[in-house]
Amino acid sequence: MSLGSGLARGLAITLRAMTRRAVTQQYPERMPELPPRTRGVIALFEENCTVCMLCARECPDWCIYIDSHKETLPPAAPGGRERSRNVLDRFAIDFALCMYCGICVEVCPFDALFWSPEFEYATTDIRELTHERDTLREWMWTVPEPPPLDPAAEEPKEIATARKAAEKAAEKAAEKAAEGEGRERT
Numbered sequence: 001m002s003l004g005s006g007l008a009r010g011l012a013i014t015l016r017a018m019t020r021r022a023v024t025q026q027y028p029e030r031m032p033e034l035p036p037r038t039r040g041v042i043a044l045f046e047e048n049c050t051v052c053m054l055c056a057r058e059c060p061d062w063c064i065y066i067d068s069h070k071e072t073l074p075p076a077a078p079g080g081r082e083r084s085r086n087v088l089d090r091f092a093i094d095f096a097l098c099m100y101c102g103i104c105v106e107v108c109p110f111d112a113l114f115w116s117p118e119f120e121y122a123t124t125d126i127r128e129l130t131h132e133r134d135t136l137r138e139w140m141w142t143v144p145e146p147p148p149l150d151p152a153a154e155e156p157k158e159i160a161t162a163r164k165a166a167e168k169a170a171e172k173a174a175e176k177a178a179e180g181e182g183r184e185r186t
Ligand code: SF4
Pocket: 058, 059, 060, 061, 062, 063, 064, 093, 097, 098, 099, 100, 101, 102, 103, 104, 105
């Protein structure tokens, strides 16, 4: 390729790039629109956590730290046995070690861990990348709503169970009300 044609080709490429629309986004003035399944950070819905330790055991980086203690509860019925349950004392994730594989979110049997698109937690001190339960809970409010079900999809088990229980309760209440009306008439 001669010098002249090389120069012309170079100039043509520069001209093309100059007239193309810029794709740069002016972050942080303009926040990026992230897809709903973005893996920004892991959020904890503490109420669902039973301290089963599955997430901590399955994490390939051993970066989930959980502490708990046992609490004794009185028997559910008179004469029954006392029950014990785990109470969460600490739940922390070290995001300096985390490789965002998502195994913890996948294996949690109680839907206590979720992906949040939140990404603004960069820090200059690596020790500040260990985030405790309060921060993990705050991130819970940034988790997007799940997409609506396909109209032909089966009703989810939890919703079907809750619906059946509500229907039964409504039936019982209606029966009781009818019985009460019958007694009043006689
Ligand atoms: S995303 Fe992967 S590496 Fe990070 S805490 Fe969960 S299991 Fe561990």
